[in-house]
Amino acid sequence: MFKNIVTAGCSFTNCGMSWPYHINDRNVHNVGTVGAGNGYISRAAIWQCEELLNENVPPEEIFLIVMWSGIDRFEVLSTKDSPLHRDYIGESKDRWWLSNYNQNLDERESVWLKSSIPDMDWDNRAVIDLFKQYWKYFYTEEESFLKTLEYILRVQNYCKVKNIKYKFCCWQNIFNKYSFEVPSGWEYENQELFSHEIWTMSWLDGQHWQPNRFWPTGITKKISRDTPLLKDVYSQTTHLWDMVDWDKWWFYEDEQIEHGGLAEWVMLGVKHNMGMPDDPAHPSEESHKQFTKDVALTWI
Amino acid sequence: MSYKYFVGSGCSFSDGGDSWIHKLPSRIGIEKIHNIARGSCGNQFIRTNLIYKVSELLREGVNPHDILVCVQWTGTSRVDMMVDSEHVMTPNKFNKDFEVTNLGYYQVNGNHPLHEKLCEEYNTHAKGYIHSGGANNWTSDQILMNERWGFVLDYRTNDFQEKYLSNYFKYYFTEELGFLTFLNEVLMVQNFLKVKEIPYLMFCGWDNINSYADEDSISLLEKFSDQRYLFDNIDLDNFVFVESDLPNWVMRYNQTIEIQTEYGGMWQYLCDEGIDNPENRHPSSKGNLMWTEYLQNELEKRNYV
Numbered sequence: 024m025f026k027n028i029v030t031a032g033c034s035f036t037n038c039g040m041s042w043p044y045h046i047n048d049r050n051v052h053n054v055g056t057v058g059a060g061n062g063y064i065s066r067a068a069i070w071q072c073e074e075l076l077n078e079n080v081p082p083e084e085i086f087l088i089v090m091w092s093g094i095d096r097f098e099v100l101s102t103k104d105s106p107l108h109r110d111y112i113g114e115s116k117d118r119w120w121l122s123n124y125n126q127n128l129d130e131r132e133s134v135w136l137k138s139s140i141p142d143m144d145w146d147n148r149a150v151i152d153l154f155k156q157y158w159k160y161f162y163t164e165e166e167s168f169l170k171t172l173e174y175i176l177r178v179q180n181y182c183k184v185k186n187i188k189y190k191f192c193c194w195q196n197i198f199n200k201y202s203f204e205v206p207s208g209w210e211y212e213n214q215e216l217f218s219h220e221i222w223t224m225s226w227l228d229g230q231h232w233q234p235n236r237f238w239p240t241g242i243t244k245k246i247s248r249d250t251p252l253l254k255d256v257y258s259q260t261t262h263l264w265d266m267v268d269w270d271k272w273w274f275y276e277d278e279q280i281e282h283g284g285l286a287e288w289v290m291l292g293v294k295h296n297m298g299m300p301d302d303p304a305h306p307s308e309e310s311h312k313q314f315t316k317d318v319a320l321t322w323i
Numbered sequence: 324m325s326y327k328y329f330v331g332s333g334c335s336f337s338d339g340g341d342s343w344i345h346k347l348p349s350r351i352g353i354e355k356i357h358n359i360a361r362g363s364c365g366n367q368f369i370r371t372n373l374i375y376k377v378s379e380l381l382r383e384g385v386n387p388h389d390i391l392v393c394v395q396w397t398g399t400s401r402v403d404m405m406v407d408s409e410h411v412m413t414p415n416k417f418n419k420d421f422e423v424t425n426l427g428y429y430q431v432n433g434n435h436p437l438h439e440k441l442c443e444e445y446n447t448h449a450k451g452y453i454h455s456g457g458a459n460n461w462t463s464d465q466i467l468m469n470e471r472w473g474f475v476l477d478y479r480t481n482d483f484q485e486k487y488l489s490n491y492f493k494y495y496f497t498e499e500l501g502f503l504t505f506l507n508e509v510l511m512v513q514n515f516l517k518v519k520e521i522p523y524l525m526f527c528g529w530d531n532i533n534s535y536a537d538e539d540s541i542s543l544l545e546k547f548s549d550q551r552y553l554f555d556n557i558d559l560d561n562f563v564f565v566e567s568d569l570p571n572w573v574m575r576y577n578q579t580i581e582i583q584t585e586y587g588g589m590w591q592y593l594c595d596e597g598i599d600n601p602e603n604r605h606p607s608s609k610g611n612l613m614w615t616e617y618l619q620n621e622l623e624k625r626n627y628v
Contacts, residue, residue, distance in 0.1 A: 066507075070552065073552045073556070077552070099494075099495050099500075100497055100499060100500040100503070101497065102497040102498070102499050102500075104497055104498065105494075105497055106493065106494070107494075125549060128549060133497075133499055133549075153494060153495075156490075156494070157495065160487070160490070161404065161491060161495075163405055163406070163407045163450075165405065165407065165450070166404070166405035169371075169405070173371075173511070176511070176515070177507070177510075177511050177514070180511070180514035180515055180517070180518045181510070181514055183514070183518050184514045184517050184518065259405075259426045262374070262375055262378045262379065262382070263374070263378075265378070265382075266378060
């Protein structure tokens with residue numbers, strides 16, 4: 024019996040009543056945070072496990088679940104020595120771009136700045152500029168994918184050395200090179216969509232949110248299924264891919280999808296409507312609840 | 324215990340045909356040497372290239388117990404970045420803009436027939452890693468305030484790569500991030516090797532933990548105490564530290580201050596032994612020999628051999 028469940032991830036793991044909040048009768052330590060990339064996720068997961076071990080919780084009573092996020096995200100550690108630190112921490116109301124997994128830390132001293140998805144329109148000009156420059160001058164998909172595999176291995180090997188049981192999954196497919204061309208008859212017809220744009224479903228109607236954003240039954244073409252794996256596209260990553268213990272992963276898969284995550288499970292697995300009126304880009308509370316019941320609870 | 328393969332890594336303290344990496348294996352009965360140290364590289368590249376090389380050996384069917392890994396970690400403020408000819412700003416000038424190192428980089432002894440060929444290859448790749456270099460643990464913003472530590476003095480040129488990295492240092496890098504990244508790289512290699520059951524020994528080129536520069540310095544471990552939990556996870560049985568009263572980058576003959584550190588590295592040892600190199604502050608041939616003997620002694624004391 025795992026008394027302590029550590030969960031880590033991005034907003035798919037901690038935004039409203041996400042799946043960890045439907046795990047009952049256990050001590051759930053959720054270090055997921057909005058906009059997190061896989062570097063932050065790996066650090067937060069290890070930090071939380073270390074906290075429990077330092078409180079003398081036996082490793083056999085800990086179960087770690089990581090829902091990995093997009094490979095193109097990253098974080099910058101801003102400290103009081105950074106030239107624009109005061110601009111980054113700002114004074115606006117919802118400062119979603121800031122996070123410290125160790126919540127005892129004072130953000131005026133140091134805090135992680137989270138990029139979220141490329142071109143995320145955070146309510147802070149200095150932060151937007153910082154990430155825009157990074158994507159333009161420093162980002163490559165290959166290095167980003169390589170780093171994601173390294174973060175995965177960092178947590179995997181940490182768990183093995185510490186004898187902590189774990190399960191990994193992802194918010195959506197992050198391992199294949201794929202896109203989706205919107206068929207005729209829909210608002211964004213003939214447009215090529217990538218990554219989360221596919222699963223927010225706004226291509227159906229072009230609106231902020233609609234209550235009938237179900238995956239159309241007539242669209243049965245392959246999406247990520249049989250598409251190239253990024254590890255084959257980027258040869259510098261192959262040796263890392265080979266070291267990942269894939270037996271510890273959960274994927275949603277069907278005739279259209281391989282290496283799918285929560286988003287594919289919601290849209291094509293249980294065929295739910297994506298989003299809510301006040302949060303169109305994330306699974307609904309009902310979807311999260313069912314994911315916990317049907318999937319996450321089977322791991323622990 | 325005996326080993327068949329020696330994998331040694333580090334920065335310019337360990338590269339070159341005269342390195343301890345080429346001297347140590349024969350003293351402990353190892354024939355096959357992989358020197359993957361790279362001058363000017365940072366800890367990220369040391370970790371990445373090491374895992375690449377070791378996993379290549381494992382893929383070839385080498386028994387993990389036949390491999391001995393020795394890692395020399397470098398300064399905490401160094402940065403390695405992957406660059407790609409498709410992403411640079413100046414068309415058709417990738418190899419002029421950047422001097423790249425490819426994953427899998429290795430060195431051979433200067434007399435080896437492959438030596439010249441490998442040297443020629445450095446600037447012909449379409450992608451790879453660039454390295455900030457720099458010989459210390461301090462960041463650019465500190466240096467701009469206090470130039471005496473010399474980081475930017477060596478660094479301020481009109482070269483495109485250096486400007487590129489200077490921008491990165493200014494906006495994306497902090498001293499705490501450098502320290503945290505160093506600890507994470509150590510743990511990543513440590514846990515990788517433990518899971519693969521490969522014996523290893525690590526040490527630092529100089530003091531990365533206290534990183535004292537003068538009597539007013541605060542230990543990095545104390546300054547960034549929130550990262551202490553990472554340091555506590557380092558297996559000290561597999562780490563060689565040198566007790567010394569020498570701050571980083573001071574040589575014994577011009578020592579004016581004494582500050583005790585229990586986390587000294589190769590630099591402290593060589594200066595304490597009087598084998599420093601005033602020419603360029605890198606280990607001399609004699610220094611490499613002395614360090615080899617010291618490591619051999621540590622390996623024997625710790626029952627590696």
